[in-house]
Amino acid sequence: MAQILDGKSLAQQIQAQLREKIQTLEPQLGRPPGLAVLMVGDNPASAAYVRNKERACDRVGIASFGQHLPTSISQTELTQIIHQLNRDERIDGILVQLPLPDHLDDVALLTEIAPHKDADGLHPTNLGHLVRKEVGLRSCTPAGIMRLLQAYEIDPAGQQAVVLGRSILVGKPMALMLLEADATVTIAHSRSQDLASLTQAADILVVAIGRPGLITPDMVKPGSTIIDVGINRITDDHGQSQLVGDVQYDQVAPLVEAITPVPGGVGPMTVAMLLQNTVWSYCRQHNLLEAFSA
Incomplete structure (x- = not known):
């Protein structure tokens, strides 16, 4: 039989490492890392994914600023929420849970997220860093x-x-x-x-x-x-x-x-990388990327 690549076990190891980093850095910086997950509508699969991400945040010490928004929300309203989160200094990562209702343009919304808070690594700037083999947030x-x-x-x-x-x-x-x-x-x-x-x-x-x-x-x-x-x-x-x-x-x-x-x-590895991206952004915002790599 094949070797089973156990993502669950590896993700737990990564989360434990992130928890240690946060416990070291939070007293110095005065706040934990913050992640905002925006979910629109009542898609059961999306709701399960969001709960999983929020639980993972709790385990490692990341503050959750998630919002569950009505299906009827407009493109303009959702864009305004993203802009507010971009300005919020407590938040290091922003994620728009996909898929979105048909009337919303997900590509346009993803480009509204500040590249340094793009926890999903899908902003054109971060994809460009990937193409050019430059340091940046990864999908x-x-x-x-x-x-x-x-x-x-x-x-x-x-x-x-x-x-x-x-x-x-x-x-x-x-x-x-x-x-x-x-x-x-x-x-x-x-x-x-x-x-x-x-x-x-x-x-x-x-x-x-x-x-x-x-x-x-x-x-x-x-x-x-x-x-x-x-x-x-x-x-x-x-x-x-x-x-x-x-x-x-x-x-x-x-x-x-x-x-x-x-x-x-x-x-599980997808969730672990979401948390890692958030902590990386947290360290970068405070000019502590050396601490992240340690």
């Missing part, structure tokens, strides 16, 4: 994946990496981070021809499509590393629901070298 899910690979000593250098999905949230920044780590990167998507031939060539396969069981055993290279970003809730014939990934885990795991489980793989 949480891809950054979490890179940290997971590092922890398990899986070096992308010289490897063939295939990323399924081209979203700004995962696919595109993931490809850039793998490229930065000296992998040879292919991005595949819904219009790619002969998908199986691409995935079969991958030493590292990152799947971020959102389609349960998309990747079957015949689509993977034996001995490869499989990173499953998909989180899909399905219901069986008995009415029981469960979370599954985009990879047929039980069938694929015996064939590969390493694989992330769902749940417990990429998801």
Whole structure:
């Protein structure tokens, strides 16, 4: 069987390290780091994600300034809230929980977040830093994946990496981070021809499509590393629901070298990187990035 890349355990280690840093810095700076998560509407999955993030903040000592806003909120009203948070000195990180209701322009809203408070690493300025290999806030899910690979000593250098999905949230920044780590990167998507031939060539396969069981055993290279970003809730014939990934885990795991489980793989690492980005911004605001790196 494959080595299981345990994101839950690694995320707990990262949170413990962040908690220690905050306990050291807060007495010096007079306040804890602050994170504001903005959630619009009543999407059950989004509500669960936000609760998870708030609990994680509590565990490490980050102050939460979250707001649950009505579905009817306008683009102008939400923009004004973001501008207020940009000016609030207690807040180091701002995150707009996606997806948003259809009448709201998420791309426009993300650009309103001050780049130094962009906890999700999705502002054009921060994506530009990534392209240029400059220091900056990194997109949480891809950054979490890179940290997971590092922890398990899986070096992308010289490897063939295939990323399924081209979203700004995962696919595109993931490809850039793998490229930065000296992998040879292919991005595949819904219009790619002969998908199986691409995935079969991958030493590292990152799947971020959102389609349960998309990747079957015949689509993977034996001995490869499989990173499953998909989180899909399905219901069986008995009415029981469960979370599954985009990879047929039980069938694929015996064939590969390493694989992330769902749940417990990429998801916890995404939250850990959100907290890390917030603490990094906190240290940067106080000219203490050396303390963050220590």
